[in-house]
Amino acid sequence: MTKKQTNPEKEIKELEKMHEYLKARKEIFDFIINRNVLKSILFYLGIVSVIIWLGANAYIDYKVKGRVEEKLSEKIDEEYTYLSERNTITELGDMAISTYKIRYYEELNEYLSSKKPERIRIAAKAEILRIESYLSTWGYSGFSPYDAKDSELSAEQLIEEYKETDSMDRKIATLLFLRDRFNKETPGFLLNIVKSTENLRLRYISLCTLQALLKDFSVDRLDYDKNSELWEKNKEKFHKKIDELEKKKK
Secondary structure, eight states: OOOOOOOHHHHHHHHHHHHHHHHHHHHHHHHHHHTTHHHHHHHHHHHHHHHHHHHHHHHHHHHHHHHHHHHHHHHHHHHHHHHHHHHHHHHHHHHHHHHOBHHHHHHHHHHHTSOSOHHHHHHHHHHHHHHHHHHHHHTTTTSOOOOGGGGGOOHHHHHHHHHHOOOHHHHHHHHHHGGGOOOTTHHHHHHHHHHHOOBHHHHHHHHHHHHHHHTOOOSOTTOHHHHHHHHHHHHHHHHHHHHHHHHHHO
């Protein structure tokens, strides 16, 4: 086995290079430490870190603020729309009560079957209930006292009186007296009033009179269609009752 030969000169050169490298590294470290270069580097690194941190926070704040402002704007628009429509609904109720014009009541009714937000539909329903409550309390007030002879008039005479008079007071009085006048023509007469009149009070009192005659108060007192169905449902029984009353008279 042969022994590996070494080159002394080559090894010496390598050691000298290693020595030079270590010497140079020591000088660099001495320079950094003695000239406060390390402190400067750390200082500037700190500044850079702070700038990055502040920038990141500013960006996050900007994005969050933008989202919050967007949501807030949407909520404000939603509330503005609601309050605007709520104000319209209240005005419709006020006009229906103060003018007795049916069109305002019907506009409110349209809200109930619309695709408006639920709280808008609830507001419209509440306003309709306010109108009905007013009519049930004050719908009969405001007309002059009727004559004593009115209580003696037949259904035919009261119907004729209603048709001939232009006085709202007299019209209301005749409708009220028809409540206990059992006549086969009266329900149809009352429904015709409801169908043709533009006056909310006349519609209400006419349908109240119809329900009083039928002894059935199961439907809305302002709904023409439902009261027409109510009449069809009770027509046979109503006619039978009139026939019985006529037999008793004989």
